Amino acid sequence: MRIGVIGLGLIGGSLLRALHAAGHEATGYDTDRTTRLAAVASGLRTVDSLDTWRVDVTVLAVPLPALGAVMPALDGYDGLITDVVSVKTPLRDLLAGRRFVGGHPMAGKETSGFEHSDADLFTHRVWALCLDEETSLDDWLELARLYTAMGARVVPTTAAEHDAAVAAVSHVPHLLAAALVEAAGDPLPRALAASSFRDGTRVALTRPELVAAMAGGNAAAVRAALDRTLASLKEARAALDADDPAAAVEAWFTPAWRGRRDWPSTPGPAQTTLVDRERLLELGRAGGWVHSFDDDRHITVMRPAATVP
């Protein structure tokens, strides 16, 4: 199986390295010639143009706004396509009618670019892989086999469930971080700010155009997750108004403290299960993942210890 990666930044470069290290016939392409040369210097195979794109699986590893420029070059391509973009519904729409499986490795770092790529980036990391109604289960399994073999935890989900989840755990945190910076705008609080502020506002350092792309590509889900967060903060505000604010805030805070203490979840025991579309989606909803492939019909899965049936 020939695998091609388009876009050799942190994610695409790391994936090309990992595929190459695993012995696959893997080819990379990047619009930037210097990046291609750096990949070649690292012992990787690249092509200088998509005109000669001859692969069985194409991984689109370019940012969402750059996809429009790449897709025309794949007009004649009829192999499997997947991607690594952090919102999935816009990709599902963009690639409707193609042989496509949406993917999203949860492996972002503060660094970017091929120079930070790393063949081990995906080891023990979650890789969300969309199994929507139009998705071929065989195509999904082909990618799941590839990613689990490089140590990733493949989480079966749908584009909509994925987008709702990342709105809560990734997109809304960017909005809260920015609001914290704004609410501490004067010189004295900025001078007194220490580690709570530093960590709570770290993702406000994300480039505004990337936050805009997240919010624009996932507006409905971000609205819903932000509304849940605002509802929770309104409860905190009411607790501060209580006759005994200390007791009321403690009662409000404790379930969240418990929730954070128990994250990340402790994995339960490995379990063997039959490959089945509904079982896979149920696994993802329970916070579980595909660990490895036993044979064509059986896979080993894991899920949080607390949710093992």
Added chain:
Amino acid sequence: MRIGVIGLGLIGGSLLRALHAAGHEATGYDTDRTTRLAAVASGLRTVDSLDTWRVDVTVLAVPLPALGAVMPALDGYDGLITDVVSVKTPLRDLLAGRRFVGGHPMAGKETSGFEHSDADLFTHRVWALCLDEETSLDDWLELARLYTAMGARVVPTTAAEHDAAVAAVSHVPHLLAAALVEAAGDPLPRALAASSFRDGTRVALTRPELVAAMAGGNAAAVRAALDRTLASLKEARAALDADDPAAAVEAWFTPAWRGRRDWPSTPGPAQTTLVDRERLLELGRAGGWVHSFDDDRHITVMRPAATVP
């Protein structure tokens, strides 16, 4: 000058170490005998009871709820008292009529206890020191001299201004962290959560009773800071509803991105100034700090480069 530290946890233990290392006659006390023995084993001087408390300056380094049990033992004591508690107005009220200067070193860590104490904990760290109308300037200067000598940046402020500032940069972040955990309660988002969630929710690991003490001791200021944060988040919510949510979110996010990029501030040049109560408070409001003492009437101060007059 004999200095005594009551409470030998992370902060008190580190302070006793730093004072001892600087050659001061420093004595520690902790209600826990094992902690006292650990301090003695580290070459520090301790006493087994406050009955024999003979010092010129007492640093209260116990948590706010434990102060009530300590104060009766200091009934006959008439020396200078300071503290390290993270809210200042309740201390100001509690110690009204005593010779008192409120203090707060911004040097918390996730660890606690004497075993993590460190003589260098305060080097280059901010130490807020309250110069309220009833505070003796001479007492304030005595402590400022002590703390700057151990490398701390002493920020002059008032109890009220301090409490408003830490509400924004420390207390509200705990509420936002908890709200983020609550809004991402299902197994799938928890499985997909990565570094944005990890950092944005870190302080939700703070023990609920400590968050309760913060909120209870500083409820009015936390309410005000939370209201500013909620107002900012409502603007974000409106941006998500705009015709072009990406553009609207980018416009909303960019000032915060700039504010976080410029934090912590770059210090401007050292400047010599006359010791003066109003000038000191103005320095703190501008995000500046006392760096060192030149002589009885002159100090070296620094402030963020952007605000140097």
